[in-house]
Amino acid sequence: MESKLPAAKWRTLWLAILLYYVSGINEAQCDILPVRPIHHNNTALRQVLEALTAKYPNITRLYSIGKSYQGKSLWVIEITKDPGKHLPGKPELKYVANMHGNEVVGRELLLLLADHLCSNYGRDQRITKLVDTTRIHLLPSMNPDGWESSHVGCTGIKGRFNANGVDLNRNFPDPYDGQTNELQPETQAIMNWIHREPFVLSANLHGGTLVVNYPFDNLPSELKRSTTRVYYSSPDDDIFVNIAKLYSKTHPTMHNGNPRCPIQREEKFPDGITNGAAWYPISGGMQDYNYYKTNCFEITLELGCCKYPPARYLSPYWRANREALLKYIELVHNTGIRGFVFDEKGRPIEGAKIIIENRAKKVKTYKDGDYWRLLVPGNYIIRVAKRKYKNSKKTITVDPDAIAYANFTLVRKRSKNFSRRRLAAKMNPVAQPLKSTNNVSFHKVVTHRDKLRLSAKSPGKSASTVLGPFIITSLVCFVLVALLK
Numbered sequence: 001m002e003s004k005l006p007a008a009k010w011r012t013l014w015l016a017i018l019l020y021y022v023s024g025i026n027e028a029q030c031d032i033l034p035v036r037p038i039h040h041n042n043t044a045l046r047q048v049l050e051a052l053t054a055k056y057p058n059i060t061r062l063y064s065i066g067k068s069y070q071g072k073s074l075w076v077i078e079i080t081k082d083p084g085k086h087l088p089g090k091p092e093l094k095y096v097a098n099m100h101g102n103e104v105v106g107r108e109l110l111l112l113l114a115d116h117l118c119s120n121y122g123r124d125q126r127i128t129k130l131v132d133t134t135r136i137h138l139l140p141s142m143n144p145d146g147w148e149s150s151h152v153g154c155t156g157i158k159g160r161f162n163a164n165g166v167d168l169n170r171n172f173p174d175p176y177d178g179q180t181n182e183l184q185p186e187t188q189a190i191m192n193w194i195h196r197e198p199f200v201l202s203a204n205l206h207g208g209t210l211v212v213n214y215p216f217d218n219l220p221s222e223l224k225r226s227t228t229r230v231y232y233s234s235p236d237d238d239i240f241v242n243i244a245k246l247y248s249k250t251h252p253t254m255h256n257g258n259p260r261c262p263i264q265r266e267e268k269f270p271d272g273i274t275n276g277a278a279w280y281p282i283s284g285g286m287q288d289y290n291y292y293k294t295n296c297f298e299i300t301l302e303l304g305c306c307k308y309p310p311a312r313y314l315s316p317y318w319r320a321n322r323e324a325l326l327k328y329i330e331l332v333h334n335t336g337i338r339g340f341v342f343d344e345k346g347r348p349i350e351g352a353k354i355i356i357e358n359r360a361k362k363v364k365t366y367k368d369g370d371y372w373r374l375l376v377p378g379n380y381i382i383r384v385a386k387r388k389y390k391n392s393k394k395t396i397t398v399d400p401d402a403i404a405y406a407n408f409t410l411v412r413k414r415s416k417n418f419s420r421r422r423l424a425a426k427m428n429p430v431a432q433p434l435k436s437t438n439n440v441s442f443h444k445v446v447t448h449r450d451k452l453r454l455s456a457k458s459p460g461k462s463a464s465t466v467l468g469p470f471i472i473t474s475l476v477c478f479v480l481v482a483l484l485k
């Protein structure tokens with residue numbers, strides 16, 4: 001028996017299929033935003049960033065800082081008012097996540113943070129101010145190759161390294177050990193980025209325990225031979241302790257200092273923070289490189305015991321870290337000193353050194369002469385130095401929770417040649433103008449002086465040379481005529 005649907009029913013069926021398909025597409029698009037606390041693969045990660053930049057074009061920009069070993073783009077979303085360029089006096093901050101491919105919580109937190117900043121811009125006064133006044137760069141995945149080979153699980157190292165088998169947090173040039181392994185494209189991309197942009201502050205998001213780790217991560221080899229742990233502090237240890245504590249104490253449990261991770265149940269971190277070398281030294285870490293090679297102060301956030309938790313745990317992670325991530329960004333506006341360095345004509349001076357007395361770390365001014373120097377509250381003597389300029393010095397007070405402003409004007413030193421000329425002019429005022437004239441005027445001056453010299457001698461010479469021979473000749477003729485007579 002043959003059954004046939006009437007034409008009207010076919011049309012209805014096709015329409016239903018079409019509607020289902022279209023609604024599916026819409027649903028898929030709606031799924032992208034708002035960002036959900038799920039694990040986004042590399043394609044979905046890029047789609048989220050693209051969707052955010054499409055929805056909030058005035059405060060976002062999507063750019064790639066380079067490619068991974070396998071050629072995947074390393075995407076950064078920039079969030080700020082007037083994105084795309086550094087504005088004089090606007091501080092820059094970066095968050096980098098998923099450096100170890102199997103430590104994935106930070107990757108999802110940065111997507112949620114990007115959405116939070118964008119969707120609350122213009123609605124929430126605090127977020128609006130933060131986006132207006134700060135240039136925020138978020139790199140959700142520094143190691144997309146490693147992410148692809150990782151899987152859900154709290155421990156293990158599968159996916160930790162890049163596709164070339166290198167641990168990227170051991171791959172930066174190290175102040176003590178140099179470059180111990182081949183520089184990877186991901187590392188090179190980060191190095192280019194941090195030397196190009198004037199970052200003030202940064203955090204590197206990891207997982208595996210719950211603590212904030214701050215420089216130095218490495219220490220000189222003679223100290224490494226010791227079996228005991230060594231706290232190897234940077235010249236700005238007080239600042240790093242302060243900013244690390246700000247994060248850990250804003251987090252609901254990190255400051256307790258007792259993560260109780262299954263593989264290190266007894267491990268304790270007072271206040272939820274640790275110096276890197278005191279925990280365990282590493283060579284080639286990213287935070288040490290930031291500190292000793294650039295103006296940027298970076299810390300490392302270990303967000304929890306589980307490196308790759310099931311997606312249902314991502315919401316609690318976000319709630320625990322959201323306020324700490326925001327407060328950490330705000331540090332660039334309420335910690336230390338900032339200002340500009342100009343020359344006498346008010347032009348910005350790039351590369352001037354900001355030197356704090358009794359503190360070895362120097363920061364340098366950026367293109368617009370602007371600088372930021374993180375400092376704990378106190379009184380400081382600041383000296384600004386630049387070659388060919390005289391130093392400028394000021395005493396500045398840094399108050400708690402408020403940034404101090406200090407502008408400097410540098411006066412050019414006189415060049416050595418100029419000083420020599422001035423000295424020569426004093427010693428020999430006649431000779432000096434001759435030296436400074438060009439050939440033509442020098443010739444004119446000489447000619448004029450020669451004429452003067454000649455004209456001054458000419459009257460005496462004419463009397464003796466013209467009248468003398470005439471008188472003598474006349475006398476001789478007179479004597480000869482008398483004798484002939």
Ligand SMILES: [Zn+2]
Nearest residue numbers: 100103206207
């Ligand atoms: Zn890690």
